[in-house]
Amino acid sequence: MSGATVTLDDVQDAAARIKGVVHRTPVLRSRTLDTLVGAEVHLKCENFQRAGAFKFRGAYHAMSRLAPEQLARGVAAFSSGNHAQAVALAARELGSSAVILMPEDAPRSKRDATEGYGAEIVTYDRYTGDRAALGARLATERGLALIPPYDHPHVIAGQGTAALELIEDTGPLDALLTPVGGGGLMAGSAVAATALVPGIRMIGVEPETGDDTRRSLAAGERVRVPVPRTIADGQALPEPGELTFPINRRLLDSVVLVGDDEIRAAMRLAFERLKIVTEPSGATALAALLAGAVDPLPRRVGAVVSGGNIGLDRFLELMA
Numbered sequence: 001m002s003g004a005t006v007t008l009d010d011v012q013d014a015a016a017r018i019k020g021v022v023h024r025t026p027v028l029r030s031r032t033l034d035t036l037v038g039a040e041v042h043l044k045c046e047n048f049q050r051a052g053a054f055k056f057r058g059a060y061h062a063m064s065r066l067a068p069e070q071l072a073r074g075v076a077a078f079s080s081g082n083h084a085q086a087v088a089l090a091a092r093e094l095g096s097s098a099v100i101l102m103p104e105d106a107p108r109s110k111r112d113a114t115e116g117y118g119a120e121i122v123t124y125d126r127y128t129g130d131r132a133a134l135g136a137r138l139a140t141e142r143g144l145a146l147i148p149p150y151d152h153p154h155v156i157a158g159q160g161t162a163a164l165e166l167i168e169d170t171g172p173l174d175a176l177l178t179p180v181g182g183g184g185l186m187a188g189s190a191v192a193a194t195a196l197v198p199g200i201r202m203i204g205v206e207p208e209t210g211d212d213t214r215r216s217l218a219a220g221e222r223v224r225v226p227v228p229r230t231i232a233d234g235q236a237l238p239e240p241g242e243l244t245f246p247i248n249r250r251l252l253d254s255v256v257l258v259g260d261d262e263i264r265a266a267m268r269l270a271f272e273r274l275k276i277v278t279e280p281s282g283a284t285a286l287a288a289l290l291a292g293a294v295d296p297l298p299r300r301v302g303a304v305v306s307g308g309n310i311g312l313d314r315f316l317e318l319m320a
Contacts, residue, residue, distance in 0.1 A: 006153050006247065008195035011160035011188060014061045018158065021093060022057050023049050025162070027169050028305075032273050037289045040300045042173065044166040047278055047308025052113070053234075054162050054185055054306050055079075055086035055149070061158030062147055063090045071096040076144040078102075078135035080126070080233050081110030082281075082307050083149035088117035099144060101135045107233060109311030126236070127227055150184030151241040160188025164196070166302050172197045174298030177285040179306045180204035180213045180255065181235040183244030189304070190251035203294060204248070204255040205284040207232040207263070213240045213248065214255035231260045231318060234281030234307065256293040263287045264318055270305070277315070282307040 046054040077087040078101040091098035103126035139146040210228025266287035285303040
């Protein structure tokens with residue numbers, strides 16, 4: 001791995017490094033879903049991943065490469081929830097400690113889980129504070145290694161192992177849908193999928209109030225939008241990542257948008273018919289398929305259910 005370049009070899013190396021620690025999550029099929037969508041759908045269920053989301057892949061991979069002296073000093077991260085939990089759990093697994101910068105309005109269930117893994121939490125206002133700058137300052141002041149949620153080659157390679165497993169389990173797919181926030185999951189997945197299946201369509205999914213990646217792809221450069229207000233809190237980011245965007249600009253075919261009501265409908269169907277619980281961000285790829293946002297619709301489609309970290313009260317509130 002050189003600089004910001006991530007290759008299939010890097011993803012495969014990450015897969016070997018995290019084997020036995022990170023779960024190889026199941027691929028779910030449903031005739032009901034196929035009928036509703038009009039295609040053969042393969043759901044990569046990262047809601048069954050340790051810490052409840054795909055983020056554990058990249059966090060553990062990046063931290064496993066730190067020197068023992070740095071692990072002894074500890075790590076820092078900034079996150080709305082899933083990366084926070086992943087870093088906290090990875091630190092515990094590796095005998096390290098973690099300090100996490102989280103927005104004040106992060107879901108209570110995610111904050112509780114992060115503290116439950118042993119991390120210290122520092123809060124900030126996501127609508128006025130620059131989390132990257134605050135996180136970097138926190139890490140510097142305390143002598144901690146900063147583990148960013150997506151802008152790191154080892155994090156990107158780790159996230160790409162989800163797509164690597166999916167294609168190993170399903171064989172070639174015509175398209176792969178992945179939620180896009182900062183772009184780490186999509187970048188790693190695109191690197192792996194396009195190398196393994198030439199011609200596969202890589203389709204990103206964003207909440208319609210936070211289409212920074214779609215706008216950035218159209219402009220050919222990173223575009224910043226106001227921090228979106230959406231139930232998909234894991235995708236409530238103002239701009240694509242500095243390292244992830246060049247990869248996604250090169251490998252993505254398109255980005256489609258879904259509204260909060262479409263996300264709710266996907267969460268409900270996943271619960272009632274597929275018997276799985278997803279958080280809003282985790283359901284956006286499924287929502288895009290159910291809403292008919294992908295046109296033309298390929299025959300064999302993969303979709304990443306990126307996470308399931310949602311408390312019962314919040315789930316019931318969204319379903320009401």
